[in-house]
Amino acid sequence: MTSKKIVLITLLVLVGICNFFFIAYFFYQNRYLPAPFILDKNDTFMDFFYTLYWSQNDGIYTEWKSIYPPLNFLILDFFYEFFIGDLNGTPFEYRKQSLSKLFGIVVIFASCLLASIKISYGKLVNFKYQLLLFFFFLLSPPFLFALERGNLLILCLPLLSLYILPLNNIYKSLILSLLVNLKPYFLILYIVVFINSKINNENKDFVFLMPIFSLIIFLSTGLILNQEFYLLPFNLFGFSNAGVILSPYNILAFPSSISSFIFLNEIIPDFKISKYLGYALKILLFYFIFKLIQLVLRKKLTMDYLTIIGVVIITNYSITSGGYSLLFYIPILAIFYKNKNYTFLAIISIFFLGIISLIPIYYNIYNAIGMSYFSLGTAEIVQNLTLSTVIYPVANFIVIVMLYNYIKNKGLS
Amino acid sequence: MINFKLKFRELFFTILVGFPIGLTLYYANYIKITYELKLTPGVAVAKEFCNNVSFIKLNLYTLLELDEIINNSMLLNKNYSIKNSDNELIIISVKSEIGQDNIINSDLNIIKENLISFENLKFNKIFKGVVLNCMNNLKLPVYEKHVSELIRVDNPKKRYNNIHLGLLLLSPMIIIYLFIISFKYIKLAQTSND
Numbered sequence: 018m019t020s021k022k023i024v025l026i027t028l029l030v031l032v033g034i035c036n037f038f039f040i041a042y043f044f045y046q047n048r049y050l051p052a053p054f055i056l057d058k059n060d061t062f063m064d065f066f067y068t069l070y071w072s073q074n075d076g077i078y079t080e081w082k083s084i085y086p087p088l089n090f091l092i093l094d095f096f097y098e099f100f101i102g103d104l105n106g107t108p109f110e111y112r113k114q115s116l117s118k119l120f121g122i123v124v125i126f127a128s129c130l131l132a133s134i135k136i137s138y139g140k141l142v143n144f145k146y147q148l149l150l151f152f153f154f155l156l157s158p159p160f161l162f163a164l165e166r167g168n169l170l171i172l173c174l175p176l177l178s179l180y181i182l183p184l185n186n187i188y189k190s191l192i193l194s195l196l197v198n199l200k201p202y203f204l205i206l207y208i209v210v211f212i213n214s215k216i217n218n219e220n221k222d223f224v225f226l227m228p229i230f231s232l233i234i235f236l237s238t239g240l241i242l243n244q245e246f247y248l249l250p251f252n253l254f255g256f257s258n259a260g261v262i263l264s265p266y267n268i269l270a271f272p273s274s275i276s277s278f279i280f281l282n283e284i285i286p287d288f289k290i291s292k293y294l295g296y297a298l299k300i301l302l303f304y305f306i307f308k309l310i311q312l313v314l315r316k317k318l319t320m321d322y323l324t325i326i327g328v329v330i331i332t333n334y335s336i337t338s339g340g341y342s343l344l345f346y347i348p349i350l351a352i353f354y355k356n357k358n359y360t361f362l363a364i365i366s367i368f369f370l371g372i373i374s375l376i377p378i379y380y381n382i383y384n385a386i387g388m389s390y391f392s393l394g395t396a397e398i399v400q401n402l403t404l405s406t407v408i409y410p411v412a413n414f415i416v417i418v419m420l421y422n423y424i425k426n427k428g429l430s
Numbered sequence: 431m432i433n434f435k436l437k438f439r440e441l442f443f444t445i446l447v448g449f450p451i452g453l454t455l456y457y458a459n460y461i462k463i464t465y466e467l468k469l470t471p472g473v474a475v476a477k478e479f480c481n482n483v484s485f486i487k488l489n490l491y492t493l494l495e496l497d498e499i500i501n502n503s504m505l506l507n508k509n510y511s512i513k514n515s516d517n518e519l520i521i522i523s524v525k526s527e528i529g530q531d532n533i534i535n536s537d538l539n540i541i542k543e544n545l546i547s548f549e550n551l552k553f554n555k556i557f558k559g560v561v562l563n564c565m566n567n568l569k570l571p572v573y574e575k576h577v578s579e580l581i582r583v584d585n586p587k588k589r590y591n592n593i594h595l596g597l598l599l600l601s602p603m604i605i606i607y608l609f610i611i612s613f614k615y616i617k618l619a620q621t622s623n624d
Contacts, residue, residue, distance in 0.1 A: 075525075187616055222619050225432055229612045236601045236608075240455065245594055 026149050029366070033156030036371025040161070043375075048392035053158070053271040053340070053374050053405045054165055056264065058398060059388035062112055065122065065167025069093050069101070070108035078248040082255060087238035087246045088198040089169055094242075126164055126171045130154055130347075133174035137181065137351035154347055157369035158405065162271055163341040170341050173199050178348040180206075181324055186222040189320070193223075194230035198238065201253060202335060206327035209313055210320070217317045263337065269402055271340035271374070273332045275302055275410040284402065285379065298414075305417050306330055312424050321352050322424065333417050340409055343368040361419065367412050374405035433614065440610050448603030455598040462589040465534050465582060466513070467522040467541075471496075472549035472578035474557040488557075490549035490575075496520065503544050505537045525589065534582060542580045549578060 043051040049058040068085060072093040077083045083090075097104075101118055104111045115122075134151050142150070154160055163171050173196055180192045196203040207227050214224045239246035265280035279295030281288060309326055318326075328349050332342045346365045353361045367373065381400035389396045436444065472490040491499070493512060500510050500522070509525035522541075526534060557573040590598075 222615075225615060226612055229608050233605055233608045233612075236605050240598065240601050240605075243459065243598075245590075247593065247597060 023146075026146060026153065029370070030149050030153045030156075032370055032372060033153050036158070036375065037156045037161075039372070039375060044391065047399075048394070048396040049387075049389035049398055050165065050391065051375060051403075052377065052401045053403050054162060055270055056266045056398070056400060057387065058396070059390050061165055061390035062119065062122070062167035063108065065169065066108045066112045066115070068169060069097060069104075070111050073097060073104075075244065077242075078245040078252060082248075082252045084201070084249070084253050085169070086198045086201060086235060086249060087242040087244070088195070088234060090242055090244075091238050092169075092172070122167065123164065126167075127155060129171050129174050130160060133178040133347055136175060136178035137348040138354075141351060141354060154344075154369060156371065158271070158371050158374040159340055159343040159368060161371075163344060166341075168341055170200060170344065173203070174344060174347060177328075177345060178351075181321065181348045181352060183320075186220060187226060190223050190226035190230050193227050194234055197231050198234045201249075202331050203327075205331050205334075206324060209310075209323045209327045209330070212310060212313045213316075213318055213323055215314065220320065266400060266402075268336055268339070269406050271405055272336060272410050273340050273343050273368075273413050274334060274336050275299065275414045276334075277336045277410060284381070302333060302414060302417070305414075305421055306334065309417065309421050309424070312421065316424065318424070321356075325349055325352060325420065326424075329413075329417050329420055333413055340368075340405070343409065343413070358423075361416065361423075364412055364416055364419070368409060373408055374403055376404045377401045378404055378406065433618075434611060436607065436610060444603050444606045444610065448606045451602040452599040455602070456595050459590050459598055460588075460595055461528045463526055463528055463586040464589050465524040465526055465586045467524065467538060468579075468581050468583060469496075469520040469522055469545075470518065470579040471520060472545065472553075473576045474553055474573040475576055476572045476574075488573075490552050490578075491545070493520070495548070496545075499544050499548055500541060503537075503540050505540060506533045507537055510537075526586070538580060538582055542578070545578045545580065549575070 040051060050061075067081075068083075068089060071077045071081050071083065072090040077090060100121065101115055104114045106114075131151050134147050134154065138147050138150060160171075176192055176196050176199070180189060180196065184192075193203065193206060197207070207224075210220050210227075211224050214220050235246070265283040268277050268280050269284065275298040276295070278298055279292055281291035281295065285291065309330065313323070313326060328345045332345060335342060346368060350362060350365055353359075353365070379402040385398050385400065386395050387398045388394070389398070474488045474490060476486040497512060500512075507524060507526055507530070511523055511525075513521040513523040524534060524537070553573070553575045557575070560572045
């Protein structure tokens with residue numbers, strides 16, 4: 018690493034530290050976490066505890082209509098048996114009874130990030146810089162927000178890093194099938210390879226084995242869980258209508274897709290054009306996804322670039338996984354660094370710069386009194402949108418457009 | 431190179447190993463049923479007092495208290511949950527297995543006893559002493575007690591439907607089949623690479 022790069026990465030870590038202190042200061046002043054942390058300040062760690070609660074109860078796929086495959090619940094069941102212990106009551110009571118275990122949960126999530134960095138950057142930079150990168154990503158908005166929710170998506174990071182390593186197709190199939198069994202949207206990574214296999218014979222083992230491994234894991238974990246796991250596809254279809262489930266503030270607090278602009282109109286009714294603009298941008302996004310897929314059909318691409326395309330589509334397409342999915346860029350950045358694609362590196366780094374995400378751009382005139390978990394009481398919560406509402410989706414859209422042009426103009430096979 | 435077919439001995443192995451596992455899973459879940467207990471909660475009722483036509487009905491326990499009463503009862507089956515509720519009717523569902531009617535009946539009596547003693551206690555403490563000084567200076571008690579009614583619904587529900595049970599029966603064979611074809615594929619791929 019050159020001295021310029023060392024200065025740059027140290028600066029980035031300092032930005033992360035400033036970001037963290039600003040959040041702490043805001044909390045000290047207002048007794049709740051600032052936007053773009055999700056609007057319901059009482060939901061801290063609840064992605065984790067809702068899932069943990071259901072891992073111990075019947076009705077995962079019938080009552081809760083879960084979109085998580087059985088593997089998630091088995092991991093949490095293991096966690097419950099060997100780490101958390103006997104809990105009872107509602108998911109909120111689970112959280113209350115696990116107060117002493119929260120630090121352990123944070124450590125496990127942080128370890129996943131560390132493992133991901135070790136795997137992805139281990140051969141690119143030395144340990145000192147890996148540690149700096151760890152702190153940079155640890156203090157970044159996507160990680161802090163995923164951590165605040167206790168989102169299991171963080172567990173996918175080491176697996177995604179492993180998937181990007183130059184392993185043989187059998188191991189890659191196994192790793193991706195685990196990923197798909199954690200978060201079904203990783204199926205997009207397979208679909209991209211599948212489409213490319215029409216002109217690229219190198220991945221035919223992967224194309225054959227990955228669905229078989231996935232099915233084996235899905236059925237085995239479903240049998241062990243012994244709940245109505247076959248309803249998962251129907252639940253996934255229902256959840257795709259995210260506007261019904263998530264509030265516009267929650268969608269727009271920390272988005273990664275320009276499709277989310279459709280919901281701007283519900284927050285700012287006077288800004289009527291936003292709905293049409295949102296639909297126009299969505300069409301534009303789908304156009305570029307379609308063009309990228311066309312390229313995948315026509316051009317023989319390396320596994321690295323097929324993975325990049327898959328991750329870029331996942332983050333751009335989904336409004337339900339929100340800004341957390343930007344974490345998947347952590348292993349992807351390693352590929353760009355390795356290939357010296359510094360423009361991509363610079364644009365994607367924007368997602369991890371905290372300060373940008375904290376600058377408010379819109380205030381709701383109606384504030385709400387709500388519970389704030391960290392302050393153990395109520396607080397007058399100001400509903401606002403920050404720069405992240407605009408910058409992240411737009412920057413992510415720029416990534417997809419640039420990627421399309423880059424792959425179109427270069428021979429990557 | 432892709433071969434989805436099984437040889438006879440592979441098919442035999444799949445059925446030999448997978449079918450008994452599937453059958454065990456099928457039976458273990460086929461006998462799982464859910465009993466339902468219908469509970470009309472005990473209430474304190476006040477009506478037509480002091481010439482005013484009024485009607486007040488207050489439950490003698492909250493859902494949380496009910497949950498606590500059930501949890502603290504010495505029951506043989508501990509898998510009770512309050513399934514759905516309104517003020518008039520509460521359904522308590524009990525996970526059980528075929529042939530455990532006696533256990534459910536015995537538990538039902540214990541719950542009933544504990545509920546009634548709880549509501550007696552609460553009624554005497556809060557509602558019994560409430561009197562109104564009206565109607566020619568007669569002191570009339572305002573509330574009367576209606577005790578809880580708890581009955582067992584006669585037809586227990588099967589916990590899993592036929593799709594679920596069928597999947598349990600077939601899944602072990604499907605898993606073994608998938609293992610065999612992937613193993614054969616990997617072996618063949620490695621041989622051709624060598």
